[in-house]
Amino acid sequence: MKAIPQISEAELEVMKILWELKSCTSAQIIERLAEVSDWKPKTIHTLITRLVSKEAVSAVKIDGKSYLYSPNVSEEEYKSYANKSFLHKLYNGSLNLMLASFIKEQHLSKREIEELKKMLDEEM
Template sequence: MVKLQEKESTISNSEWEAMRIIWTLEPVSSTKIIEELQAKKDWSESTIKTLLRRLVKKNLLSTKKEGRHFVYTAKVNQTQVMTEAAQELLDRMCDMHKGEVLLQLLTDSPISKSDLAKMQQVISEKEKSAPDMVPCNCLPDKEHVC
């Protein structure tokens, strides 16, 4: 799988919709993608085909022709792309407040017991070297509390 960052591409909201279906069902035919997207969105077949062509052009999908249909497979890993998108957003935030944001996301998100156990392990490990307070990084070369 290829990282999204290496593609120098961003995924639009519409492209996320298509990619989620492809990641779930891959390999998946264009007919099935159209059917699934039309069940969720009021999009025409031609709009969806254009969307798929854009994803192929961005090198995020591979495609092969099988009979009268195209079959799509993701060239990027779902979890990796989600992590990169979340990290890109977190990189724009104040370091001091990232913990609060992560806590709220943890509170608001459905999470499995196995993922919670993994999180507990990571927290235990990070706790060993965590500072008492994370400094603000909003202003260059200044210590500031925001």
């Protein structure tokens, strides 16, 4: 199993764009993030540079100074890692404790509870 790097919340916003587009330039990432944040281009370049240094993202030079970026970690791999990390940090790895807490806090409807039961039955 390959090591999954720690990715900050801000870096995760860059990763979401890369997962969606598969590969893109920093200009495309900046354009997309401008729609949902007030981050400056320099900040976004810093986030991209960090992701490259963490080896979460690869960079291939496409002309004199532009790079094409693509994710080295798939969205599914990252979600699996993040889920396990969250479960371990907050619930000592106990899925039962997490689910009990989630169900209690979320005030699930009967329909939602039935859907959960169905999912659990299908996993058996």
